[in-house]
Amino acid sequence: MHQDNVMEVPLFLLILVTTFIVVGKAVHPGCECLVFSTLYGKEKGTFKSPDFPKPYSPNIDCLLYTFIGNSDEIIELTLTDFDVQKTKFGCIHGDYVKVFMHLESAGVNEYTPWETLLCGRLADIPTVLYSSGPGLVLEFHSGSQTANSTGFSGTFRFIDRKKFRTDGLKLPSTMCDYQFLSSEHSPLYGKFYSPRFPSSYPKNIRCTYRFRARYKERIRVVFEEVALQKGDISCLDRADIIRVYDGKTAADQSITVLCNEGNEIEILSTGSDLFIEFVANSDWPGQGFKARFQFQPSDDNSIDSHSYNRLRTYSSPTETEPNVSETRSSCDIIISSDTNRNGTIMSPSYPSPYPPKTTCRYEFQGRGKERVRIVFQDFNLYHTSEVTKNCENMDSLNAFINIDGRMEKIDNFCGNVLPKPIMSNGPRLKLEFQSLVASRYSRGFKATYSFIENFGITTGTQLQTYPCAFVFNSNESRSGYFHSPNYPGLYPRDTECHYFLYGNASEKIHLHFEYFDVEGVLPCEAVSASDYVEFSNYLTRDRKYSRYCGQLKEFDIESDRKFFRVTFRSNDRLDGTGFNATYHFLDEVESLAKKPSDKSDSPNRKDGLRLLLLLFIFLLTKLGT
Numbered sequence: 290m291h292q293d294n295v296m297e298v299p300l301f302l303l304i305l306v307t308t309f310i311v312v313g314k315a316v317h318p319g320c321e322c323l324v325f326s327t328l329y330g331k332e333k334g335t336f337k338s339p340d341f342p343k344p345y346s347p348n349i350d351c352l353l354y355t356f357i358g359n360s361d362e363i364i365e366l367t368l369t370d371f372d373v374q375k376t377k378f379g380c381i382h383g384d385y386v387k388v389f390m391h392l393e394s395a396g397v398n399e400y401t402p403w404e405t406l407l408c409g410r411l412a413d414i415p416t417v418l419y420s421s422g423p424g425l426v427l428e429f430h431s432g433s434q435t436a437n438s439t440g441f442s443g444t445f446r447f448i449d450r451k452k453f454r455t456d457g458l459k460l461p462s463t464m465c466d467y468q469f470l471s472s473e474h475s476p477l478y479g480k481f482y483s484p485r486f487p488s489s490y491p492k493n494i495r496c497t498y499r500f501r502a503r504y505k506e507r508i509r510v511v512f513e514e515v516a517l518q519k520g521d522i523s524c525l526d527r528a529d530i531i532r533v534y535d536g537k538t539a540a541d542q543s544i545t546v547l548c549n550e551g552n553e554i555e556i557l558s559t560g561s562d563l564f565i566e567f568v569a570n571s572d573w574p575g576q577g578f579k580a581r582f583q584f585q586p587s588d589d590n591s592i593d594s595h596s597y598n599r600l601r602t603y604s605s606p607t608e609t610e611p612n613v614s615e616t617r618s619s620c621d622i623i624i625s626s627d628t629n630r631n632g633t634i635m636s637p638s639y640p641s642p643y644p645p646k647t648t649c650r651y652e653f654q655g656r657g658k659e660r661v662r663i664v665f666q667d668f669n670l671y672h673t674s675e676v677t678k679n680c681e682n683m684d685s686l687n688a689f690i691n692i693d694g695r696m697e698k699i700d701n702f703c704g705n706v707l708p709k710p711i712m713s714n715g716p717r718l719k720l721e722f723q724s725l726v727a728s729r730y731s732r733g734f735k736a737t738y739s740f741i742e743n744f745g746i747t748t749g750t751q752l753q754t755y756p757c758a759f760v761f762n763s764n765e766s767r768s769g770y771f772h773s774p775n776y777p778g779l780y781p782r783d784t785e786c787h788y789f790l791y792g793n794a795s796e797k798i799h800l801h802f803e804y805f806d807v808e809g810v811l812p813c814e815a816v817s818a819s820d821y822v823e824f825s826n827y828l829t830r831d832r833k834y835s836r837y838c839g840q841l842k843e844f845d846i847e848s849d850r851k852f853f854r855v856t857f858r859s860n861d862r863l864d865g866t867g868f869n870a871t872y873h874f875l876d877e878v879e880s881l882a883k884k885p886s887d888k889s890d891s892p893n894r895k896d897g898l899r900l901l902l903l904l905f906i907f908l909l910t911k912l913g914t
């Protein structure tokens with residue numbers, strides 16, 4: 290049943306599969322050719338540029354490194370050193386290494402499509418390259434200018450292609466549409482991959498992955514690796530995207546969209562269907578994704594043993610465990626949204642004093658697009674000395690979320706200041722209450738929890754087609770406010786929310802941000818690991834507005850026309866408390882009249898007229914001086 294989507298490759302039949310330097314014109318006229326086809330029983334082979342580590346010479350017109358495996362193998366190249374002179378006009382105009390990863394016929398010539406050009410330093414390039422079939426070619430070229438660049442060296446090995454086979458049923462006459470049905474005869478778990486993974490995926494494709502569980506089962510999917518496009522541009526603008534829906538088709542509720550890079554992203558279906566769509570239309574395909582799935586009983590809230598072990602092993606070393614002999618109490622609880630969508634949690638014996646030397650864990654397990662939100666009602670823990678920021682050696686409550694497959698601490702609380710609300714980045718959250726000392730005056734804590742789908746954003750109308758998007762129509766309300774997810778608490782990580790404001794034909798939108806704290810540094814880009822807020826007059830990116838991040842004083846911003854988009858995006862590191870903004874739909878003339886520079890008191894003038902007037906005044910004053 291399993292059918293790979295890579296065609297049989299009668300590769301390199303022309304090339305004699307011996308081993309060393311074949312100088313000749315067989316493949317590419319004028320090219321020297323090095324062939325690597327055996328490892329002589331070793332695990333890895335090596336290759337390097339001429340004279341490495343001494344600088345390579347100029348005028349190497351073309352030197353081909355040809356790697357050939359068996360028909361069921363792919364090739365993995367790892368570049369360990371890389372220094373190829375980069376000119377300011379790009380790789381193609383200087384020295385370069387051209388990479389052919391998807392070879393369909395024997396050899397390469399000047400018409401063979403190549404996938405990527407490498408030049409510069411090791412940090413500028415992908416250091417691991419994979420072919421999609423049994424052949425891979427590197428073409429090395431150096432120009433006439435001498436340089437001191439040392440070239441490259443690396444290792445290669447052959448990998449069994451079956452390791453990357455999707456464990457689903459490929460639908461007949463489709464390129465990459467798969468179905469995964471739970472039955473007595475099929476395994477309850479497996480793997481699935483983007484086409485050609487771990488090599489780059491083809492351009493202009495659409496693949497679907499449909500999961501169908503049995504009654505009282507749900508689907509758990511973990512994207513172990515996602516590498517589409519680098520950077521942090523909003524998924525609204527992306528040509529390569531993975532969309533996950535909580536049902537049978539793309540008409541169902543959107544759980545998440547992925548368009549950048551990430552690891553160990555966990556998804557749980559609400560019911561017995563899950564639908565995943567992968568679309569790639571960009572010119573520079575990434576590596577794609579690697580994921581595992583599991584059909585699990587709906588009432589099984591435990592995490593599969595694989596990640597459960599990871600939870601255990603990873604959570605301890607990062608945290609300083611208190612040096613007390615723990616009194617294990619019956620206070621550990623697991624709360625699933627299947628049984629309770631909301632409720633209350635408390636420290637042991639609340640509101641009476643909690644016992645000393647106690648640890649209680651509260652684990653929350655949502656599904657679909659649900660996030661866990663905790664809102665505190667009372668907080669009163671014992672502390673002697675001054676309360677420190679990390680609550681060392683004190684009674685405390687710690688919050689953990691799943692990041693890259695391990696439970697990472699996002700916050701801790703101690704003393705008796707009421708904490709702000711907490712929100713998870715996905716379906717899971719863990720709280721850990723630890724008492725070292727306790728006293729008869731400390732009540733402990735009380736909080737409500739809820740599994741929510743609206744990210745704590747209660748204004749506007751939520752759209753089902755995006756994981757987090759809200760619409761504000763002027764025909765419903767001409768003014769109001771909106772805020773970041775979980776405001777005034779810390780916003781959740783790995784979250785993108787859109788706010789779409791629609792006016793009628795003669796309106797524009799005025800926003801006033803009264804509070805703004807979005808973690809990042811200007812210009813709020815991926816390199817500085819910044820979260821950001823972006824504005825646009827379109828659904829796509831608008832170069833008119835630069836990104837906003839940092840802690841800002843109050844500010845105003847206005848749309849050009851009747852539509853405005855505000856997008857908030859957070860990454861997997863550090864948080865802020867977000868923003869709260871008010872909006873007003875203004876008649877276009879109304880907003881002009883409000884501008885301080887406006888001296889005209891005729892509210893009906895149009896833009897053009899105003900400009901003329903200003904120009905006229907300007908000329909008058911010029912003439913006057």
Ligand SMILES: *[C@@H]1O[C@H](CO)[C@@H](O)[C@H](O)[C@H]1NC(C)=O
Pocket residue numbers: 435436437
């Ligand atoms: C190359 O390196 C040598 C020794 O490091 C140096 O003397 C020489 O000036 C360099 N040449 C160029 C063109 O950078």
Ligand SMILES: *[C@@H]1O[C@H](CO)[C@@H](O)[C@H](O)[C@H]1NC(C)=O
Pocket residue numbers: 612
């Ligand atoms: C933990 O307590 C034990 C016994 O009281 C003591 O010997 C040990 O040094 C303590 N360890 C730390 C890290 O404080």
Ligand SMILES: *[C@@H]1O[C@H](CO)[C@@H](O)[C@H](O)[C@H]1NC(C)=O
Pocket residue numbers: 630631632737739
């Ligand atoms: C808790 O859920 C119930 C039933 O879904 C709902 O009626 C109630 O308003 C919720 N309470 C809170 C505090 O959200």
Ligand SMILES: *[C@@H]1O[C@H](CO)[C@@H](O)[C@H](O)[C@H]1NC(C)=O
Pocket residue numbers: 762764765
């Ligand atoms: C407001 O306008 C939108 C889009 O034009 C429309 O879908 C919606 O039904 C309108 N709402 C009301 C209350 O008229």
Ligand SMILES: *[C@@H]1O[C@H](CO)[C@@H](O)[C@H](O)[C@H]1NC(C)=O
Pocket residue numbers: 793794795796
């Ligand atoms: C837009 O809305 C404003 C305020 O409700 C109204 O006065 C105006 O006539 C509307 N314009 C159009 C073109 O519908």
Ligand SMILES: *[C@@H]1O[C@H](CO)[C@@H](O)[C@H](O)[C@H]1NC(C)=O
Pocket residue numbers: 770772776777803869870871
């Ligand atoms: C956000 O600002 C609005 C308008 O000033 C205010 O009414 C609202 O309470 C604020 N929201 C929060 C959560 O503080």
